[in-house]
Amino acid sequence: xxxxxxxxxxxxxxxxxxxxxxxxxxxxxxxxxxxxxxxxxxxxxxxxxxxxxxxxxxxxxxxxxxxxxxxxxxxxxxxxxxxxxxxxxxxxxxxxxxxxxxxxxxxxxxxxxxxxxxxxxxxxxxxxxxxxxxxxxxxxxxxxxxxxxxxxxxxxxxxxxxxxxxxxxxxxxxxxxxxxxxxxxxxxxxxxxxxxxxxxxxxxxxxxxxxxxxxxxxxxxxxxxxxxxxxxxxxxxxxxxxxxxxxxxxxxxxxxxxxxxxxxxxxxxxxxxxxxxxxxxxxxxxx
Numbered sequence: 001x002x003x004x005x006x007x008x009x010x011x012x013x014x015x016x017x018x019x020x021x022x023x024x025x026x027x028x029x030x031x032x033x034x035x036x037x038x039x040x041x042x043x044x045x046x047x048x049x050x051x052x053x054x055x056x057x058x059x060x061x062x063x064x065x066x067x068x069x070x071x072x073x074x075x076x077x078x079x080x081x082x083x084x085x086x087x088x089x090x091x092x093x094x095x096x097x098x099x100x101x102x103x104x105x106x107x108x109x110x111x112x113x114x115x116x117x118x119x120x121x122x123x124x125x126x127x128x129x130x131x132x133x134x135x136x137x138x139x140x141x142x143x144x145x146x147x148x149x150x151x152x153x154x155x156x157x158x159x160x161x162x163x164x165x166x167x168x169x170x171x172x173x174x175x176x177x178x179x180x181x182x183x184x185x186x187x188x189x190x191x192x193x194x195x196x197x198x199x200x201x202x203x204x205x206x207x208x209x210x211x212x213x214x215x216x217x218x219x220x221x222x223x224x225x226x227x228x229x230x231x232x233x234x235x236x237x238x239x240x241x242x243x244x245x246x247x248x249x250x251x252x253x254x255x256x257x258x259x260x261x262x263x264x265x266x267x268x269x270x271x272x273x274x275x276x277x278x279x280x281x282x283x284x285x286x287x
Contacts, residue, residue: 036262043255050251065256075239076231077260084218084235084264087152091217092210094157099164099209100202104194106165107172108180118169124162132159133222140227151227156217164209171205172198211272215265236261 042050043065045058069077106114136155145151175198183193199206221237228234243257 039255039258043252043259045252045255047251047253050255065252066260068250068253069243069256069260075242077236077239079232080234080236080239081264083149083233084237087149087156087224087235088214088217090149090153091156091160092213094153095160095164095213096206096210098157099161099168100199100206101194102161102165103168103172103202104198106169107175108177108198118166121162121166125166129159133226136223137226146227147229147233149228149233152220152223155223156220160213160216164213167209168202168205171202175201207272211268214268218265 038054041057042054044061044063046062046064049059069075106117132155140146140151140155145154179197179201180193183197188196218235219237220235221241224235224238225241228238240257240261243254
């Protein structure tokens with residue numbers, strides 16, 4: 001009887017722990033989803049209806065706010081999305097290539113400088129991004145890069161390198177080295193080991209780094225405002241800020257602009273979420 005009582009009590013504790021965990025997760029999910037639903041629903045309302053009752057469903061669902069976004073002067077969303085994809089694609093590609101090579105060197109070749117390099121990378125993550133704005137501005141202003149998208153891409157690659165390199169280094173270290181040794185015995189070069197062994201095995205973590213870098217770059221506003229003075233080069237984040245500044249009283253248009261802006265990020269995360277979770281957890285269970 002005592003044994004049965006202990007087993008039942010353990011089961012009850014497990015059920016309670018699971019229930020509390022699910023309650024916290026559901027509460028957190030609602031905190032995330034409800035604001036998105038609120039913005040989405042209000043994007044189909046007129047501004048007056050939003051002011052009168054922002055929590056109710058629209059009396060008449062209308063796409064007028066989305067049509068407005070295509071008629072505002074200097075608000076070419078298609079062009080802005082294209083610019084965002086160019087900037088995000090350049091930053092993601094640059095980070096994955098540079099951080100991949102750095103992680104391969106730090107994770108696969110042991111030397112006395114590795115711990116100092118890791119400490120330096122960790123220290124770089126503590127430097128506020130705004131503290132580098134003036135040095136970057138001076139350097140870019142003195143170069144032909146200002147007024148081009150490279151003026152945004154290169155600083156963003158540099159600012160994402162520390163975090164990405166540390167993530168990839170930890171993952172590369174967890175990969176078995178027997179594959180490297182077998183490939184080298186078969187005549188493979190160091191570059192071939194990296195391309196044909198390390199990169200394919202690191203796809204989950206690279207997907208994680210790429211997704212996070214894309215989201216951070218997509219949301220970046222300050223550098224685009226400083227270095228991209230013309231509308232033809234500005235990304236979606238700048239266009240969204242213009243909507244809120246120039247048409248701040250048109251709440252319906254603002255809601256529509258927000259929905260259009262966050263759509264690519266939501267689609268990317270829905271497609272890549274399995275790889276992101278796998279990349280964040282795989283390094284801790286490999287050994």
